[in-house]
Structure formats: structure tokens, C-alpha cells
Amino acid sequence: MSPSSLWPTELRLSKDKSSLTVSFEDGAPYTLQAEYLRVRSPSAEVQGHSPEQRVTVGGKRAVKITNLEPVGNYAVRITFDDGHNTGLYSWSYLRVLGAKNDERWAEYLAELAEKGLSR
Amino acid sequence: MFASASLCEAMTMAVETRNADQACLTRANHPLQFSRDGKSPRLSNVSEPMSSPITKDDIINALRRVKGPDLDDNIVDLGLVSEVVLANRKVYFSITVAADRAEELEPLRQAAERVVGDLDGVDQASAVLTAERDPGQSPPAPMQTSVPRPTPPSPPPMGGNGQQPRTQKAGVPGVKHIIAVASGKGGVGKSTTSVNLALGFQANGLTTGILDADIYGPSMPRLLGITGRPQPVQGNILRPLEGYGLKVMSMGFLVDEGTPVIWRGPMVMSALTQMLREVLWGELDVLVVDMPPGTGDAQLTMAQQVPLSGAIIVSTPQDLALIDARKGLNMFRQVDVPVLGIVENMSYFVCPSCGERSEIFGHGGARIEAGKLGVPFLGEVPLHMEIREKSDAGQPIVAITPDSPNAQAYRGIAVRAWERLESEAVGGRAAPRIVIE
Numbered sequence: 241m242s243p244s245s246l247w248p249t250e251l252r253l254s255k256d257k258s259s260l261t262v263s264f265e266d267g268a269p270y271t272l273q274a275e276y277l278r279v280r281s282p283s284a285e286v287q288g289h290s291p292e293q294r295v296t297v298g299g300k301r302a303v304k305i306t307n308l309e310p311v312g313n314y315a316v317r318i319t320f321d322d323g324h325n326t327g328l329y330s331w332s333y334l335r336v337l338g339a340k341n342d343e344r345w346a347e348y349l350a351e352l353a354e355k356g357l358s359r
Numbered sequence: 360m361f362a363s364a365s366l367c368e369a370m371t372m373a374v375e376t377r378n379a380d381q382a383c384l385t386r387a388n389h390p391l392q393f394s395r396d397g398k399s400p401r402l403s404n405v406s407e408p409m410s411s412p413i414t415k416d417d418i419i420n421a422l423r424r425v426k427g428p429d430l431d432d433n434i435v436d437l438g439l440v441s442e443v444v445l446a447n448r449k450v451y452f453s454i455t456v457a458a459d460r461a462e463e464l465e466p467l468r469q470a471a472e473r474v475v476g477d478l479d480g481v482d483q484a485s486a487v488l489t490a491e492r493d494p495g496q497s498p499p500a501p502m503q504t505s506v507p508r509p510t511p512p513s514p515p516p517m518g519g520n521g522q523q524p525r526t527q528k529a530g531v532p533g534v535k536h537i538i539a540v541a542s543g544k545g546g547v548g549k550s551t552t553s554v555n556l557a558l559g560f561q562a563n564g565l566t567t568g569i570l571d572a573d574i575y576g577p578s579m580p581r582l583l584g585i586t587g588r589p590q591p592v593q594g595n596i597l598r599p600l601e602g603y604g605l606k607v608m609s610m611g612f613l614v615d616e617g618t619p620v621i622w623r624g625p626m627v628m629s630a631l632t633q634m635l636r637e638v639l640w641g642e643l644d645v646l647v648v649d650m651p652p653g654t655g656d657a658q659l660t661m662a663q664q665v666p667l668s669g670a671i672i673v674s675t676p677q678d679l680a681l682i683d684a685r686k687g688l689n690m691f692r693q694v695d696v697p698v699l700g701i702v703e704n705m706s707y708f709v710c711p712s713c714g715e716r717s718e719i720f721g722h723g724g725a726r727i728e729a730g731k732l733g734v735p736f737l738g739e740v741p742l743h744m745e746i747r748e749k750s751d752a753g754q755p756i757v758a759i760t761p762d763s764p765n766a767q768a769y770r771g772i773a774v775r776a777w778e779r780l781e782s783e784a785v786g787g788r789a790a791p792r793i794v795i796e
Contacts, residue, residue, distance in 0.1 A: 247791075248791040249791050249792065250791050250792045250793075250794060251791050251792070251793050251794065252794040252796065253793075253794065253795045253796060254796055255796040262791075263791075308793045308795065310666075310790055310791075310793065311663045312662045312663045312664070312665065312666055312667065312694050312695070312696070313662075313666045313667065313694065313695040313696055313790065314662075314693075314694045314695035314696075315694075316791075316793070330695075331695070331791075
């Protein structure tokens, strides 16, 4: 059995700590903004325990990444400068975030508008 | 016991929004504590007699006797002591130090703990070192970290820069492969398989250790016929015991047989981490981890703490056991731990008097299941009186009669597991490099 087929080779945190570039084996690098990663954190704080429980997080425009920590074989724990560090970003989740960046981001902006929140 | 012993973890878990730059660098109080004479570890056991109350001011005053990191002034006036928490005659506080000096300042932490612990009216003092960084600043050097898996058969794809990983999580130094022996349910012979598999690896010329991760039901002392207590070598590092040439660590060495370990999850996680990391394993080709049954805290801790090289699932041929085995398998898949294969234990029964073979649980179930699930089948071990008797007597069959057919079965499994471990499919993937510009 082979593990998840989408395996990253490098996670690179930008100098200004505001974006993470994830390179995958198949050569596709994705640059993910810290704000995007933060508001779409896979943690239960953000996702709840079912889709209806998902929280829309606002006001993270200036959030920075302060640390990256590998978790076993499958994920990375991202620590943000607002103290959030409970999200374990699995390789496949990072891939989804990367591949659907535009779509997910537009969704987020729509959610913000709907709930009267701001970035 | 719970509140003090894993204070650090408890805080980390409960206060999820705590300042991210305050890392718990040192666990103040380990579940596996050392007695005052520093000789042998014991479980902490806190009694609570009543006497005159003590105030926070008394504690602060006592702490003024502790000199600062550079031996000038004291830690209180240098502003290094955090808010002191006093609860139930137990005292908690933290000392702020530079991140890169945490290790060097361990004696300072101990001194502070001792000063407070010796006060009348204090049963227990716990000091934690915290590292404070200016959130606006980048974390201290090394700026670039590469995180190699412990098992790279080939150089990492992007060419690692050879630096030591900064975080603790990557691997156990000196240990090439860590493999978990697991099952979905109990009673399928996981521990017996673990021991004989470890001995099988050893018989095949590999330096091997075994970690008994079953905190609640440790069985390694009995299966290997080892008694004794692991001695601390330096600080909190324990020297593992040895049996039949295997380095062995088990909760069973730290509590008496018959004494139950009644712990909640965070204590188990902490004890496991210690038994994995704070043990002088030395250079090992493979560390076999005998997992507790199920898919809970212990399994998750193992999967998250270290990059496991692989997992072996033990099952009986019975359908019921196979359902549970499938759960175990899927758990490892979710955390991207390669499954090396399935072992069918209690495969068939050979009558000791007439030699007739009875397939009590049905036969070949695990092989078929492995085929269905797309995992290799590593081999089958019969339900044989000799294996059971020798195991219970602390004389594992692979060590005592290495050439017997039953021992050969285990050795064959060890060979196939090792081949899988070294193969491209399993070992070829290095963890991604983490680069902080």
C-alpha cells in the first residue's frame, strides 16, 4: 500500500512570514497566504465537528506564521502569531487548499460579507 | 497526581490560544519521577497532610534565594518568575529564559523547585522553563531546518542540508526504523508476536529494541523474563533493560505486577513520549513498538510523535478480529504510516498428542483480507502450546529454540517485514523539508 499519493517535498515559509509555499512531488508548488491558512484551519476550533458548525474567522488580514512543526508522517502543525496552533495540516489538505485556492478564497470572502465581518 | 505530573501537557491542551511563543521547554514533573536519592524511578504519589497555610509572598521571598542565569542578582528581581499559582499545597510557576539556554539552565529550574519544595506548607513545587520571543522577531537560529525521516534509504529529494532538526518531533536519535505492532482488538497475541518478531529481526542480524507501549497492561517483563528497574543515566534519561540481547522498555519495569495504572489520556501520552525519547536506546536498526489494542490516545501519540517507518497488524483469522484489524489498518492509513503487512496469529491448532491440525477460527482469513485490502500478507503463526508455554515462562520461542518450525515462522515474518521496510514503496518517502527563510 502506498501512503497518500500527493506527497510534498518542501514547505517554505516566506521571509515576511505571511505565506507558505508547498511543493509537491509532481512539481506543482502552491503559495498559500497565512490569512487563508488561518481562516481555513483544519482545527476543530474553526471546523467544528460537522460542516454546520464551521466558524467564519474574520480580522486575520495581517496574521503571520511563527512556526512549522512536523507531525508524524502526515501533517504539519502551523503556529500563527495570534496564538492559534491547533490545526494539523495534512499533506492532502494542503494540496486541496492549494488546488482550490481561488475557489475557497472567494467562498471565504462571500461568507464574510454575508455575516457582516471584515478581514 | 494528574494535575501536577503533566501540567505542561494539560496546559497546552486546555488553553489552546495560549501565547504560541511560550513553549513548554521542560516538563516540570514527569509521570515517571525519580526518588530523592536519584537512584530509581518511581511513580509520583502525593499525599496531602494539613498544616499552616503558605502565601504567595512566602514563595516569592524564597525564590529570591535563587540566582539568575548569569549568577548576578536573583530570578525574582530580574523579573524572570511568572505568576505563582498556589493550589492545594502545590505550587506552580514558570521561569523565563532565552530559548537557546534552556538546557543549560535546567539546574536553575531544579534549584528553584527545590527551594520552594522545601518550604513548610508546600507538598510539591513545579517549575517550568518558558522561552519568550518577541513576536515581531524571527525565531532564533538555526533559521533553516531540514527534517529528515529517520530512515532515508536515499538522500532526500531536494538534498537536505544536513542540519539537525530544530524540533524534537523528528525521529529518535540513533534509531533507524520504528515500527508499530498493532491490532484492532485485544487478545490476538500482539505482544507475543512483537517479542518474537523483535527476536526474529535480531536473529537476522539487526540490532533491535522493543518498547512496550501498553501502559495499562504491560507484558514485556513477563514475556522476556526481565525484572528490575531502569536506572537513570543522566538527568531524566533512563537506561533500558536488556533481555535476550534486546533493549527493552516497559511500564511494567516501573510499577509492580498487579498494580494497576489508573491514568487519563494526557498522562499516557506523556509517559509514552518519555519512554520513547528519554531512554538511552543507543544505535538500533529497528525499534519494535508493542502497541496497546485499539485506536486511541496511545496510537495517536505514537503516530504523531515520531515518523513511524511502518506498522504491522496482527489478527486472528476470525471475521470479528478482522473487522477490528481493518480499523487499525485504516487508522495508520489516515496518518500516512505505511502498513508493512498483516500477520495471522492463532492460524490453526496442532494437537500436541495426535498432531491433527484444527482450524479453530477458520483458516486463511487474514490472507484473504490482506488481499482485499491491498496489503502484503507477512505470514501465519499457529496456535501452538509450545509458543504459549514458553512465552508465559519468559522464554520466547525464537530465542530458545530458534530452529523450531514455529520460530522459523516468526523469522520469516521478520524477513518479509524488513524487506518491505527497506523497499522503495515504503521507505522511499522522506518527510518534506521545512524551510524558514
